[in-house]
Structure formats: structure tokens, C-alpha cells
Amino acid sequence: MVRGASSVLLKPKTTEEVSAILSYCNQHKLAVCPQGGNTGLVGGSVPVFDEVIISMALMNQVESVDSWSGVVVCQSGCVLEALDQHVAEHGLMVPLDLGAKGSCHIGGNVSTNAGGLRLLRYGSLHGSVLGVEAVLASGEVIDCLSTMKKDNTGYDLKHLFIGSEGTLGIVTKLAINCPPRPTAVNLAFLGLQSFDDVLQTFRDAKSKLGEILSSCEFIDRSSLECVEENLKLKSPIEPHPYYMLIETSGSNGDHDEEKLNTFLEYVMTSGQVTDGTVATEPSRIQHIWSLRERIAESLIADGYTYKYDISIPLPHFYKMVEDMREHLGSSIIRCCGYGHIGDGNLHLNITSKEYEKEILSRIEPTIFEWTARVKGSISAEHGLGFKKRNYIHFSKSDGAIGLMKQMKKIMDPNGILNPYKVLPDN
Amino acid sequence: MSLKVLVGVKRVIDYAVKIRVRPDKLGVVTDGVKHSMNPFDEIAIEEAVRLKEKKIAKEVIAVSCGPAQAQETIRTALAMGADRGIHVEVPAKEMEKLEPLHVSKILAKLVEKEGGDLLIVGKQAIDDDTNATAQMTASLLNWPQATFASEIKKTDGELEVTREIDGGLESIKVKLPAVVSADLRLNEPRYATLPNIMKAKKKKIQKMKPGDLSVDVTPHLEVVEVLDPPVREAGIKVDDVEGLVTKLKEAGRI
Numbered sequence: 070m071v072r073g074a075s076s077v078l079l080k081p082k083t084t085e086e087v088s089a090i091l092s093y094c095n096q097h098k099l100a101v102c103p104q105g106g107n108t109g110l111v112g113g114s115v116p117v118f119d120e121v122i123i124s125m126a127l128m129n130q131v132e133s134v135d136s137w138s139g140v141v142v143c144q145s146g147c148v149l150e151a152l153d154q155h156v157a158e159h160g161l162m163v164p165l166d167l168g169a170k171g172s173c174h175i176g177g178n179v180s181t182n183a184g185g186l187r188l189l190r191y192g193s194l195h196g197s198v199l200g201v202e203a204v205l206a207s208g209e210v211i212d213c214l215s216t217m218k219k220d221n222t223g224y225d226l227k228h229l230f231i232g233s234e235g236t237l238g239i240v241t242k243l244a245i246n247c248p249p250r251p252t253a254v255n256l257a258f259l260g261l262q263s264f265d266d267v268l269q270t271f272r273d274a275k276s277k278l279g280e281i282l283s284s285c286e287f288i289d290r291s292s293l294e295c296v297e298e299n300l301k302l303k304s305p306i307e308p309h310p311y312y313m314l315i316e317t318s319g320s321n322g323d324h325d326e327e328k329l330n331t332f333l334e335y336v337m338t339s340g341q342v343t344d345g346t347v348a349t350e351p352s353r354i355q356h357i358w359s360l361r362e363r364i365a366e367s368l369i370a371d372g373y374t375y376k377y378d379i380s381i382p383l384p385h386f387y388k389m390v391e392d393m394r395e396h397l398g399s400s401i402i403r404c405c406g407y408g409h410i411g412d413g414n415l416h417l418n419i420t421s422k423e424y425e426k427e428i429l430s431r432i433e434p435t436i437f438e439w440t441a442r443v444k445g446s447i448s449a450e451h452g453l454g455f456k457k458r459n460y461i462h463f464s465k466s467d468g469a470i471g472l473m474k475q476m477k478k479i480m481d482p483n484g485i486l487n488p489y490k491v492l493p494d495n
Numbered sequence: 496m497s498l499k500v501l502v503g504v505k506r507v508i509d510y511a512v513k514i515r516v517r518p519d520k521l522g523v524v525t526d527g528v529k530h531s532m533n534p535f536d537e538i539a540i541e542e543a544v545r546l547k548e549k550k551i552a553k554e555v556i557a558v559s560c561g562p563a564q565a566q567e568t569i570r571t572a573l574a575m576g577a578d579r580g581i582h583v584e585v586p587a588k589e590m591e592k593l594e595p596l597h598v599s600k601i602l603a604k605l606v607e608k609e610g611g612d613l614l615i616v617g618k619q620a621i622d623d624d625t626n627a628t629a630q631m632t633a634s635l636l637n638w639p640q641a642t643f644a645s646e647i648k649k650t651d652g653e654l655e656v657t658r659e660i661d662g663g664l665e666s667i668k669v670k671l672p673a674v675v676s677a678d679l680r681l682n683e684p685r686y687a688t689l690p691n692i693m694k695a696k697k698k699k700i701q702k703m704k705p706g707d708l709s710v711d712v713t714p715h716l717e718v719v720e721v722l723d724p725p726v727r728e729a730g731i732k733v734d735d736v737e738g739l740v741t742k743l744k745e746a747g748r749i
Binding site for chain 1: 509510511512527529530531683686687688689690692693
């Protein structure tokens with residue numbers, strides 16, 4: 070975790086106010102640190118020195134929902150869960166869901182290109198965000214707030230702001246393509262004996278449930294133990310070395326249940342899956358999801374968490390966890406792996422009683438070197454923020470990093486937007 | 496002495512669902528809304544299955560009154576370990592008006608018919624919260640009742656039950672046969688696991704109508720109106736104790 074402090078925090082209500090703030094700061098060369106829901110995991114929204122904090126919390130108005138096209142236009146400070154509940158009234162859903170939904174802002178989600186639990190089904194924000202309105206360092210408002218699904222008129226600038234973590238502009242408004250809210254949701258929680266079984270089951274899920282599959286998550290024994298010990302949550306099934314959560318979303322409950330039951334009978338009979346349970350009731354579904362969504366929270370109780378968010382090819386997925394566990398031995402409390410196996414995104418977390426530089430030096434850069442060797446990404450969805458910016462070269466070429474720096478110089482010549490973040494020092 | 500146990504399970508709107516009052520203000524919207532087994536009934540089934548595992552019970556029969564979908568609730572009970580089910584068919588429209596007294600009469604008749612030794616039900620259903628069925632059924636059967644049970648122990652021919660009461664806990668002994676109602680802390684119900692869900696598909700569910708048990712389900716009560724609770728108003732801040740006292744006096748509270 071990182072901690073910062075500053076002496077000024079501003080809470081604008083409109084795009085015009087954001088523009089005025091940035092114009093002033095640019096003139097006087099004052100650095101700013103934009104903040105959303107403060108749920109980031111790489112210190113991207115924490116001021117390093119005395120940056121002026123710009124909180125988007127008051128920019129939480131939903132401007133319109135078009136129930137024909139499914140497009141919602143809103144300010145960037147809308148809390149994800151609140152936005153989802155708002156569009157639910159129109160039979161729609163925000164195509165993004167993550168454990169932090171009760172606090173995170175949609176603007177922060179977009180600025181970090183958050184992935185979440187349903188990327189498998191609804192794709193990344195680069196696809197679902199149709200338009201962005203952002204304010205540049207100079208105070209100039211860039212209006213790319215298109216609500217059209219197809220608009221090939223010039224360079225698609227909105228992609229610059231998606232995932233650049235507030236370093237190229239402050240996102241003030243968004244137009245998001247919301248899919249219809251599924252009327253039938255089923256969730257299966259499965260226990261498996263080997264990681265090969267996990268991969269095989271994932272492949273079977275894609276082929277047998279493909280069109281209704283909405284999430285495929287994976288948890289190892291160590292992660293579940295943490296949730297059981299620290300949060301006293303109960304597992305629906307006996308202990309297994311590996312677990313999977315497979316969710317289906319569709320428009321016809323009977324059809325989906327039949328597809329799911331056929332799939333479950335298949336994987337149970339073949340022995341890939343040795344136990345499991347399935348739920349359609351919201352209360353049960355919520356409980357089972359909490360076993361996955363609250364892992365990060367449960368790790369905090371151990372003491373200090375070293376968090377890693379890696380994209381690696383599926384065959385190597387769990388080997389990284391096993392290698393790190395062996396490498397760190399008894400110096401740590403636990404080394405656990407869980408994550409969006411459907412997206413090839415592993416969340417590797419290591420805990421110790423207190424932060425120890427010794428332990429950190431044994432993890433980094435070993436873990437990044439491991440990732441680079443298999444051509445993975447050292448930050449699948451959390452972004453670089455403050456904590457990982459100097460490791461960018463493990464996943465991006467020098468040429469690419471050079472071009473990023475050039476663009477930063479063009480869009481923010483005085484370097485006032487979220488300095489010390491995303492791009493490396495050198 | 497191995498007991499034959501009947502367990503009453505009710506299909507109710509799932510507790511995680513947002514309840515909406517119907518436009519005609521005579522009930523809540525149930526169409527297309529997710530239902531599940533009443534949580535206290537899950538606890539009742541769990542207790543019955545545990546009694547079977549301890550060889551205190553020899554058979555567990557799950558009973559539900561309701562429309563066709565009540566069978567799903569019975570299937571869940573079977574997947575948790577009940578041996579067979581009885582579905583007393585009550586069409587959806589009549590289900591709205593079914594009262595605890597009707598259910599008690601049905602359960603009493605079934606218990607007699609089956610020769611049950613123990614009837615366990617949840618202490619109350621989360622939709623009507625009447626908390627009356629266990630008590631009335633015991634009265635109709637002229638059996639002892641142990642309600643709000645948080646622990647059940649079997650001793651020779653008797654049950655020692657710990658009850659949750661306002662002042663704390665009360666321990667009573669009831670002779671068998673008896674009626675017990677399950678309270679929250681009695682146990683933590685198991686999840687139905689896949690192998691058991693598949694086995695449950697083969698277990699028998701017997702169908703019957705209230706008429707087959709000579710029970711008349713004509714309603715005695717009429718729902719006049721169903722309303723949302725009043726919207727909570729914002730509070731006001733006061734600067735100090737004097738301000739608080741003034742405001743309380745203004746509101747006529749002191």
C-alpha cells in the first residue's frame with residue numbers, strides 16, 4: 070500500500086470547473102493528482118509530493134440513458150454500482166463488474182481500463198466506451214463524446230484516455246454501450262484436483278456454454294483458506310486444491326439451466342471436476358461470489374500484501390505461483406493465486422506479517438523476469454500507477470516507451486498531470 | 496428408537512431480491528422474481544438430515560404447499576439429504592391467500608397419515624413473518640412444541656431443546672412425538688453439492704391436493720392494502736446540546 074498527502078483537494082462539479090482548474094495549474098506549473106474512488110492498487114491516485122488533488126466525487130450525474138441503443142452518458146465520478154443500478158431500471162447493465170464496485174468511479178475504471186469479472190463476455194472498455202470528454206493539461210476541453218457505435222472519422226482519440234491513468238487528460242464525461250441485463254443468471258462453484266483439470270474444464274465451458282458463459286474465475290486452495298480463516302466465510306464444498314467459478318447469463322432460465330446441467334454432468338462424469346454446487350438464487354449467488362471477490366480484503370488481515378497482477382499464457386498460469394511459493398519458502402505467510410482464468414490474468418498475492426524489504430527484493434524483479442520470459446504482461450489490468458512504472462520495459466519495447474514519452478510531452482508539456490506515474494523515470 | 500421426521504419447507508421470494516409492491520396494492524410482484532427456500536426452513540432440513548446422519552432419524556420427508564414451482568424447493572431439500580418429498584398442490588392465485596392455519600391443518604393431517612414422530616419447520620417465513628405454523632400444528636396434533644430451537648439433543652423418548660427467548664436461552668424437555676421450530680443459530684445449512692443434486696433427481700415426490708387431506712383452504716383473512724414503508728427522511732444536524740434539547744421540545748418529544 071502507498072500513502073500520500075497534500076494540502077489542497079478540489080471537488081469540481083462540472084467540466085468547466087475542471088477546465089478552469091487545469092488552466093490555472095498549467096499556467097502556474099502546479100502538478101495535479103486526479104482521484105476517483107481511491108480503489109486503485111498501484112498508487113496511481115495517490116499524490117507523491119504536494120500535487121493538487123482533484124477529486125471527481127461530485128461529478129456523479131447520469132445525463133441520459135437511451136433505451137433503444139443502450140447507450141448511457143454520464144459524468145466520470147459516478148460510482149460503478151450506482152451507475153449499474155441506474156441503468157438497471159432500463160433493463161440494461163454496465164458491461165463491467167469488479168469487487169470494488171461500491172466505491173470505484175466509472176471515470177477511474179476507464180482511466181485504468183479496468184478488466185473485472187465479465188471481460189470474458191462483454192469485452193474490454195476499449196470496446197464498450199463509445200465516447201470520452203476529457204480536459205487536457207492546458208485546460209482545453211476535448212469533446213470526443215460520440216454516442217454512435219460506429220464512427221470512423223479521423224484518429225480515435227478516446228483510446229488515448231482509456232488506460233492512461235490520468236496522465237494525458239482528466240476524463241469528465243463518458244458514453245458507454247450497455248448490454249441488456251440478463252434475466253437468467255446461474256453460478257457454479259467447482260472443486261478440481263489438478264490445474265490441468267482446470268484448463269480442460271475452461272475449454273469445455275467455452276465449447277459447451279460458449280454463448281451464455283459470462284465469467285470464468287479461478288481460486289487456489291490457499292486463497293480460499295485465507296477467506297475462510299480471515300473472514301469466516303464458508304465454502305460450499307469440501308477442500309480441493311483448485312476451485313472455479315463459472316457463471317452463465319442469458320435470456321431464458323430454463324434453456325440456460327439445461328445447458329449448464331449438461332455441462333456439469335459431463336465434467337463430473339469425466340472426473341475433471343470432483344465436487345461442486347450450482348445456484349440460481351441471488352442470495353446464494355452473492356455468497357459464492359464473495360468467496361472470490363473478498364479475497365483481496367481477506368489478505369489484508371494477514372499483515373502486508375505484495376500484490377501482482379500478471380497476464381501469462383494459460384499453460385504457465387499456475388507454475389508461476391508454485392515457483393514463487395518455492396522460491397520464498399517459509400519467509401512469508403502465504404503465496405496464493407486466483408483470478409480471471411478466462412482472460413489469462415493471474416492475481417498473485419504474497420503476504421507477510423509486516424512489510425519487509427528483504428521479501429520484496431526476493432519477489433521483484435524475479436516475478437517480472439519470469440513474466441517477460443513467457444512474453445506476458447507485468448500488469449494485466451491494475452495499470453502501472455506509481456508502483457510499477459519502472460518495470461514497464463519488462464512488457465513494452467524501448468521504441469514503444471519512447472513514443473509514449475513523446476505523446477506525453479505533446480499533450481502535457483509542463484508535466485502537470487499525475488506526475489511520477491505510468492511512465493518510467495529514466 | 497429411530498424417528499420418522501417430516502420437515503415443512505416454503506418457497507419464498509429470495510431475500511436478496513428487491514421487493515416491489517404490485518400496482519393494485521394488494522400484494523408484491525412475484526412474476527419473474529427469483530424465489531428460494533425460506534432460510535429458516537433450510538435450517539430445519541439441515542437439522543433433520545443431521546439427525547439422520549447421527550442415526551437418530553430413519554427417514555426425512557420434505558413437505559411443501561404451493562404451485563408447480565414448489566417442487567424446485569422440495570428438490571433442493573432432497574439434494575440436501577431428505578429421502579422423499581410431498582408436494583401439496585396449491586395454485587399460485589390461492590397461494591397468495593393461504594394462511595398459517597391452512598398449512599397447519601395440512602401438516603397435521605400429513606403427520607398423522609405418515610405416522611411421523613417429529614415435525615420440524617422454520618420458526619417463520621420471511622415473506623409473512625407470522626411465526627404461527629409450528630405452534631398451531633402442535634395444537635391440532637395435541638403434541639408438545641419446542642419453538643425457536645437453537646439446539647436439539649435427543650434423550651430417551653424425549654428431546655432436550657434450547658430455545659432462544661428474549662431474556663437469553665431457555666432449556667426445556669419435550670416428550671416425543673413433538674413439533675420443533677428452527678431458529679437462526681440451530682445450525683449452518685449445507686450447500687447442495689452436484690453429486691447430491693443429481694441423486695435427488697431420482698428421489699420420489701408425491702403429489703396431492705388439500706382436498707385429499709380433507710382440508711378446506713377457504714381464506715378467513717382479507718388483505719386490505721399493501722404499502723411500501725415510508726421513505727426515510729434526512730436527519731438534521733444540531734450545533735450543541737442546547738440545540739438538541741430545543742429541537743426535541745419543538746418536535747414535542749420532551
